[in-house]
Amino acid sequence: MNFRYQTTxxxxxxxxxxxxxxxEFTPEAxxxxxxxxxxxxxxAAGGGVGMAASWIAAxxxxxGLLVPVLSECAVDRTTITAVWPESRRANPGxxxxxxxxxEVFPTPSPWDAVIAARPASA
Structure with missing residues (x-):
């Protein structure tokens, strides 16, 4: 099971x-x-093994419909970054x-905490 980006x-x-x-590898799916x-x-319906964003899978x-596997090999692939011009650094807004x-995206995120708390299968 794999994911294809709609844009590319x-x-x-x-x-x-x-x-x-x-x-890195791209499995044949x-x-x-x-x-x-x-x-x-x-x-979740039994379609095999795949990768999904933690916020969707959590x-x-x-x-108990999905079980994390190979958690010890997981790579943190997502970061939310806010950027703005240096000139607005002191702006109260x-x-x-x-x-x-x-506040909305604490570290660790609630969805990552759910996945981390679930025992992984090897």
Whole structure:
């Protein structure tokens, strides 16, 4: 099972941490979908092994419909970054918005905490 980006048509490259290296490959998959929600639905229905964003997979993991595998090899692939012009650094509106983002997206995120709390299968 794999994911295809709608904008480019390219399939998701899987990344794994092996020691100090990052290993990448794109598996041949019988099922390739271009909607993330559909990927986890198919996986939960028994469609095989796949990768999904933690924020999409977490509710399925919490309900026991998906089980994390190879967690020790996981690569942190997502970062939310707020950028703005240096000239606005002291702007109270910018500071308030960044504080809001930190509140909405704490570290670790609630969805990552759900996945981390679930025992992984090897």
């Amino acid at each position: 048509g390219q399939t998701l490259v899987w990344q794994f941490k092996v020691g100090q290296r990052i290993v 019988a099922i390739v979908l271009d909607v993330s929600d559909a990927v986890v639905e198919v996986l 509710p399925y993991v919490e309900r 910018v500071k308030a918005f960044v504080a809001f983002l930190e």
